[in-house]
Amino acid sequence: MKFLVSRFNPDADARPYMQAFEVQVQRGMMLRDALLEIKRLDESFAFRHSCGEGVCGSDGVNVNGTNKLACITPVSELKEPVEIRPFPGRPIIRDLVVDMTQFYQQYKAVKPWLVRNDPMPEQEILQSPKDRDRLDGLYECIMCGCCSTACPSFWWNPEKFHGPQALLAAWRFLADTRDQATDERLDALEGPYKLFRCHTIMNCVEVCPKGLNPTQAIGHIKNLMLKNAV
Amino acid sequence: MALNKRRFDALIIGAGGAGLNAAIQLANTEARVAVVSKVFPTRSHTVAAQGGVNAALANVLPDNWHWHMFDTVKGSDYLGDQDAIEFMCREAIPTVYELEHNGVPFSRLDSGKIYQRAFGGQSQNFGGAQAARTCAAADRTGHAILHALYQQNVRARTHFFDEYFAIDLIRDDEGAILGALVLEIETGEPLLIEAKATVLATGGCGQVYRTTSNAHINTGDGTAMALRAGIPLMDMEFFQFHPTGIAGRGMLITEGVRGEGGYLINRDGERFMERYAPNAKDLASRDVVSRAIVTEVKEGRGVGPNADHVLLKVDHLGEDIVSKRLPGIRESGRIFAGVDAVHEPLPVFPTAHYVMGGIPTDPYGRVIVPQGTGEEIVPGLYAAGECACVSVHGANRLGGNSLLDILVFGRAAGLDVIENLKENRNHRPMNESSVEAAMARLTRWDQKGDGMPVRELRDEFRKTMEDHAGVFRTEEIMSEGVEKLKALRDRLPEVRLHDHSKVFNTARIEALELENLFDTGISIAYSALMRKESRGAHSRPDHPQRDDANWMKHSLYYRDGDRMEYKPVRTKPLTVESFPPKERVY
Numbered sequence A: 001m002k003f004l005v006s007r008f009n010p011d012a013d014a015r016p017y018m019q020a021f022e023v024q025v026q027r028g029m030m031l032r033d034a035l036l037e038i039k040r041l042d043e044s045f046a047f048r049h050s051c052g053e054g055v056c057g058s059d060g061v062n063v064n065g066t067n068k069l070a071c072i073t074p075v076s077e078l079k080e081p082v083e084i085r086p087f088p089g090r091p092i093i094r095d096l097v098v099d100m101t102q103f104y105q106q107y108k109a110v111k112p113w114l115v116r117n118d119p120m121p122e123q124e125i126l127q128s129p130k131d132r133d134r135l136d137g138l139y140e141c142i143m144c145g146c147c148s149t150a151c152p153s154f155w156w157n158p159e160k161f162h163g164p165q166a167l168l169a170a171w172r173f174l175a176d177t178r179d180q181a182t183d184e185r186l187d188a189l190e191g192p193y194k195l196f197r198c199h200t201i202m203n204c205v206e207v208c209p210k211g212l213n214p215t216q217a218i219g220h221i222k223n224l225m226l227k228n229a230v
Numbered sequence B: 001m002a003l004n005k006r007r008f009d010a011l012i013i014g015a016g017g018a019g020l021n022a023a024i025q026l027a028n029t030e031a032r033v034a035v036v037s038k039v040f041p042t043r044s045h046t047v048a049a050q051g052g053v054n055a056a057l058a059n060v061l062p063d064n065w066h067w068h069m070f071d072t073v074k075g076s077d078y079l080g081d082q083d084a085i086e087f088m089c090r091e092a093i094p095t096v097y098e099l100e101h102n103g104v105p106f107s108r109l110d111s112g113k114i115y116q117r118a119f120g121g122q123s124q125n126f127g128g129a130q131a132a133r134t135c136a137a138a139d140r141t142g143h144a145i146l147h148a149l150y151q152q153n154v155r156a157r158t159h160f161f162d163e164y165f166a167i168d169l170i171r172d173d174e175g176a177i178l179g180a181l182v183l184e185i186e187t188g189e190p191l192l193i194e195a196k197a198t199v200l201a202t203g204g205c206g207q208v209y210r211t212t213s214n215a216h217i218n219t220g221d222g223t224a225m226a227l228r229a230g231i232p233l234m235d236m237e238f239f240q241f242h243p244t245g246i247a248g249r250g251m252l253i254t255e256g257v258r259g260e261g262g263y264l265i266n267r268d269g270e271r272f273m274e275r276y277a278p279n280a281k282d283l284a285s286r287d288v289v290s291r292a293i294v295t296e297v298k299e300g301r302g303v304g305p306n307a308d309h310v311l312l313k314v315d316h317l318g319e320d321i322v323s324k325r326l327p328g329i330r331e332s333g334r335i336f337a338g339v340d341a342v343h344e345p346l347p348v349f350p351t352a353h354y355v356m357g358g359i360p361t362d363p364y365g366r367v368i369v370p371q372g373t374g375e376e377i378v379p380g381l382y383a384a385g386e387c388a389c390v391s392v393h394g395a396n397r398l399g400g401n402s403l404l405d406i407l408v409f410g411r412a413a414g415l416d417v418i419e420n421l422k423e424n425r426n427h428r429p430m431n432e433s434s435v436e437a438a439m440a441r442l443t444r445w446d447q448k449g450d451g452m453p454v455r456e457l458r459d460e461f462r463k464t465m466e467d468h469a470g471v472f473r474t475e476e477i478m479s480e481g482v483e484k485l486k487a488l489r490d491r492l493p494e495v496r497l498h499d500h501s502k503v504f505n506t507a508r509i510e511a512l513e514l515e516n517l518f519d520t521g522i523s524i525a526y527s528a529l530m531r532k533e534s535r536g537a538h539s540r541p542d543h544p545q546r547d548d549a550n551w552m553k554h555s556l557y558y559r560d561g562d563r564m565e566y567k568p569v570r571t572k573p574l575t576v577e578s579f580p581p582k583e584r585v586y
């Protein structure tokens, strides 16, 4: 199977270029396995990866124009030649490795931790199964960045717009009945950019490898804001 | 060019559950703390833990920490230290509540309390009916815990060095640890981090085997660093093969599947665990189930075109349970085995999963080494998590006890560092020769010219480990293995890096990891060859019995001369009566 991968070594190259590799495909092969085969052919080829099972969020790449996690993408589903590029819109460090600093900063900016003002009980804070269910589809985010780096609003305003991943995280805490910082969280999201740059283009939903729905989360935040405003 | 240097009060190497739970303790003090991780913290392999974390909360069935302690001692095949086990089982309860307070989205019971499931090796009332002790966030517990701990560290403004690779510890002539030499992966620049206390929390080493549930990054770096600093590794022969890896690939199917009612069948559709463990059946301890599967396959009752695996039946549980309690498993089954667990059984075979052994520590995370007739603390060095050995797992770890171990002892190490810093207000003088030695380990890979590529030796090494230090171990297989491994080790100096670029050179990282795989892997094979009995995960057909008279002792492997020493098991708990060794039946 033919793969075209984006190469860039800042020590040697002025700009990224595509390089072709032929990989012997086996049954059940994932794209990460193919990238590892390419690394066997050329050890200088760089990409991030670790768990191999879609939980660590390291190996997001752009495949034939769509962001995917390499380790859970069967090569059999891909159109040949398979074109693999780094995430769009992020500064390239080397080959498929991009600089995700702004993505992480936006995450940190939504204060993604549980805030509790009441004194803690001796045991667990109680939560009904129904209330806990509200966190399903939110807490599973693996911070792979497939969504935010597919979001046009994030491409243009990565320093001002939080992006789908961070907003999903913001809603994860707003939705948690144990959290006691709803007002602060909502206040912090006010303004034309942080939240409201989302134009519901839905790229984020399409690419999320965990089947999460940041657009819906963003909608929930907007509704809650409206509700709290009246 | 001069070497860049930074000074901190404490240096934590590793940002998995152990490292982050140590860091969060320190974050609430004045101490300046650096956390170094070769991957962004939430990419650490704690994220992959599925089933849950044990604590006797008694939310579902009656329970108490003393029963948990009994199960852990028995599960360890009486090789675990009972003082450390008592400490862990007591601490489990506040530890899980603290996690919940930190935001972990545990699954819930109708009462609003944390959901708990049954796992293998758990009993009520010292060996009675099955207990339900494993606190779970669906089958994504590790993910839920790791992210919550990272989030709390972000809140506390912990100083992270993300994507920095620790090369080696720095020590002075008295053996005190002064910090570590690390490499910034993005720039390829080395950095010397000086610290009054250094915590190794580098996780497991499953990558020494070819088929494993462990991530690419689990290369035993911390254990190898300790070995090179002259510290022995304890009980490394005890390596757990998890019974249910996806056949041929190694990804894990959590024991929680069997806890929820799934069971194993062979070619004839027989529920074979009934023969091997009449009471506990599919929830017998992991070593027991793994050996049963290997035996079934060896005796020709395997499934598939090559009759090389067995099946895990889940479909009878119904779609509801599977999607609610085991959604991640359903997903993995679909992706990696092409099977929807709701309708079809999953193909499984044991996979290299967890190292019970590691860097010897006391219950405060302090690294301890033999000295004269007793033991002494290595000044300035701590270890916690899978790379450490307290020892609570002894010869076999129970499911759900590892997340517990990393959290309890990560926390304990963090707290002890705080005490330690009160007494040690100054940095010790730097030891240039140790820095040079660590630098040499890095610059060695600048050598140019033809030579074997890293991957070639790595592949051969991992295959040899799998063939010669796997589930069943005879003298013949293992001594041949050790010879082969030593021969491979002799070829390490011939290996050459062909890419010498600086920026994000992952080939250089893999070369450094290769040496760590060797040091850690050989400690496993060597310790295994020397232990002439069967105990827990260490199963020798040529010495089928446990031999308490000669072998109820911890092994210590030293890298220098591949030397072994032994030390007694600590059978005296902190407050309760000791559990005397008994035959281990399930």
Ligand SMILES: Cc1cc2nc3c(=O)[nH]c(=O)nc-3n(C[C@H](O)[C@H](O)[C@H](O)COP(=O)(O)OP(=O)(O)OC[C@H]3O[C@@H](n4cnc5c(N)ncnc54)[C@H](O)[C@@H]3O)c2cc1C
Pocket (backbone or CB within 6 Å): B013, B014, B015, B016, B017, B018, B019, B036, B037, B038, B039, B041, B044, B045, B046, B047, B048, B049, B050, B051, B052, B053, B054, B141, B142, B164, B165, B166, B167, B201, B202, B203, B204, B213, B214, B215, B217, B218, B221, B222, B252, B254, B353, B354, B384, B385, B386, B387, B399, B400, B401, B402, B403, B404, B406
């Ligand atoms: C698939 C799977 C499922 C599991 N399920 C369960 C379960 O349900 N219950 C349970 O109790 N246990 C489970 N375990 C075991 C448990 O998850 C691990 O033992 C535990 O998470 C290890 O945590 P840790 O903090 O020690 O290491 P890790 O989480 O592996 O973290 C290691 C850290 O060290 C860093 N590091 C390593 N080397 C270097 C270096 N050279 N330089 C810089 N940084 C370095 C890494 O970047 C990482 O941050 C499971 C394990 C696996 C593999």
Ligand code: SF4
Pocket (backbone or CB within 6 Å): A150, A151, A152, A153, A154, A163, A164, A197, A198, A199, A200, A201, A202, A203, A204, A205, A214, A215
């Ligand atoms: S829906 Fe909003 S967040 Fe998602 S891609 Fe579109 S603009 Fe970005």
Ligand code: SF4
Pocket (backbone or CB within 6 Å): A140, A141, A142, A143, A144, A145, A146, A147, A148, A164, A165, A168, A207, A208, A209, A210, A211, A212, A214
């Ligand atoms: S929401 Fe989905 S795509 Fe976005 S970071 Fe999380 S897991 Fe990745």
Ligand code: FES
Pocket (backbone or CB within 6 Å): A049, A050, A051, A052, A053, A054, A055, A056, A057, A058, A059, A069, A070, A071, A072
């Ligand atoms: S390697 Fe971990 S998500 Fe792909």
